[in-house]
Amino acid sequence: MLSELLPKSHNHHRSLSLFGPILDDFDDWLVARGYCFLTRQCYILRCTAIERYFRKRHQRDLSELTSESFRKCQQFYRDRPGGISYAVRCLHLFLQDQKILSTSPPPPPQPYSAILDSFRRHLSEVKGLASIVANTRSFLRFLAMQGKAPAGLSAQIDTPRVYRLEQLPRALSWNTVWAFLQSIDRSSAYGMRDYAIFLLIVTYGLRGCDVASLKLSDIDWRVGAIRINQSKTRQPLCLPLTDEVAESLVTYLREGRPSSSFREIFLTMHAPILPMRRQAIGDTFRSRVRRGTLDIPYLGVHCLRHSYAVRLLREGVSLKDIGDVLGHRSTESTCVYLRLNVEDLREIALQLPVPSDGGHHAE
Numbered sequence: 001m002l003s004e005l006l007p008k009s010h011n012h013h014r015s016l017s018l019f020g021p022i023l024d025d026f027d028d029w030l031v032a033r034g035y036c037f038l039t040r041q042c043y044i045l046r047c048t049a050i051e052r053y054f055r056k057r058h059q060r061d062l063s064e065l066t067s068e069s070f071r072k073c074q075q076f077y078r079d080r081p082g083g084i085s086y087a088v089r090c091l092h093l094f095l096q097d098q099k100i101l102s103t104s105p106p107p108p109p110q111p112y113s114a115i116l117d118s119f120r121r122h123l124s125e126v127k128g129l130a131s132i133v134a135n136t137r138s139f140l141r142f143l144a145m146q147g148k149a150p151a152g153l154s155a156q157i158d159t160p161r162v163y164r165l166e167q168l169p170r171a172l173s174w175n176t177v178w179a180f181l182q183s184i185d186r187s188s189a190y191g192m193r194d195y196a197i198f199l200l201i202v203t204y205g206l207r208g209c210d211v212a213s214l215k216l217s218d219i220d221w222r223v224g225a226i227r228i229n230q231s232k233t234r235q236p237l238c239l240p241l242t243d244e245v246a247e248s249l250v251t252y253l254r255e256g257r258p259s260s261s262f263r264e265i266f267l268t269m270h271a272p273i274l275p276m277r278r279q280a281i282g283d284t285f286r287s288r289v290r291r292g293t294l295d296i297p298y299l300g301v302h303c304l305r306h307s308y309a310v311r312l313l314r315e316g317v318s319l320k321d322i323g324d325v326l327g328h329r330s331t332e333s334t335c336v337y338l339r340l341n342v343e344d345l346r347e348i349a350l351q352l353p354v355p356s357d358g359g360h361h362a363e
Contacts (some may be wrong), residue, residue: 002027005041014045018051018060019091022100029094034258034273045085052076062100067092070101093272115148170303171310176294177202183292190269192256194284196248197266198304204239205308205326207232208281208301215263221251230327231278239326 002010002024014020023044030040053073059065070092077084095101143149172180181198185191200211209231218227219241228237228247249265258267264275285301296303305326312322 005037005044011280013047016047016051018054019047021063022095022098023047025098026091026094029097030090030271032261032273034260039271042083043087043090046082046084047084047091049077049084050088050091062095065095065101067096067101070095075357090272115143115146118146128284170298170300171306172296172303174307174311176296177304177307178266179294180288180292180296182287183294186251189256189258192248192252193266193269194288196245196252197281198285198301199245199248201300201301201304201306203242203245204228205305205312207327208285209278210264212264212276212278212281214265216265217263219265221246228327233327234326239325253345 002014005027006013008266016023019026026047027040027044030043035043050073052074054065054069056061057069059069068116070088074085074088074092077088092101140149144151181195181202184195184198186195199209200206200214201208204226206228207230213229213231214226218229220227221241224241224246226239226241228239230237253265257265258269258273260267260273262273264274266276268274268276268280282301284303286299289296289299309322309326312325313319
């Protein structure tokens with residue numbers, strides 16, 4: 001409540017013609033996202049200066065404000081004292097979340113926007129694709145078809161040849177995987193969260209995006225199961241909840257997870273408190289690898305999933321069972337783990353016969 005936040009000046013702030021009517025809702029929004037009392041108080045107080053900025057520019061109604069006007073306001077206060085630019089950014093996010101801001105006008109057309117739009121339609125309608133235009137050679141061939149570029153120009157651009165299944169799976173030794181888990185300090189809230197995240201990945205071979213999307217309702221504590229809604233294949237997956245994973249989740253939920261109304265399990269640890277995005281899982285893994293002392297050459301969290309799959313394969317688990325656990329659509333996706341690395345090849349290398357003459361061959 002604004003009256004508790006600003007007991008002496010709440011009426012003054014509510015009387016602001018531009019932001020006054022929405023300040024109580026803004027404060028509730030800040031509370032829901034984990035902002036502390038002093039930060040909320042600071043941001044509400046800064047709304048006076050923000051309103052003054054817009055009124056000087058003859059913007060006196062919320063319907064006149066756009067994301068672009070907030071961008072200019074934040075830039076105006078960026079190098080000024082008082083931290084007003086942070087309040088501008090937060091107020092902007094709130095108004096966007098509440099769908100109060102006007103839609104920004106579309107950017108002016110670029111010189112090549114018409115031909116790029118035509119190429120996108122060509123990809124979608126002719127080639128059956130719906131992807132972002134990224135293939136320069138295909139674009140040049142398209143221009144040649146339209147008579148807007150010389151024929152054969154696309155052949156002048158050489159591209160690296162990458163053969164299918166050329167790269168080996170990026171897998172760590174299982175000792176390294178567990179050393180990485182044990183290196184996480186679980187005495188802090190960050191450590192409790194990160195340990196639970198990476199334990200889930202190495203226990204079930206989950207994708208980072210699937211861990212990020214886990215919700216509280218996905219854990220069935222009575223049955224002892226965890227439900228995964230796979231974002232890549234759109235196929236549900238139900239797995240047994242191991243004691244170790246259950247313990248790590250309980251510890252995090254009771255002692256490390258910020259108080260929030262979000263149903264996602266894993267949240268950011270500082271305001272604004274929000275569900276972790278899939279990119280944040282990878283960023284967290286890279287950060288811990290860089291700060292650690294382990295020799296982990298792969299900075300993508302997917303290497304933990306690969307490590308889990310290779311471990312199952314070496315323990316004699318069938319490709320069908322591995323594919324089921326990993327959520328693969330076909331056995332072909334799982335066959336990538338059949339390709340061996342150098343250490344595996346050393347184990348099956350045959351001994352070369354030693355010549356009877358001590359290694360000297362007759363000429």
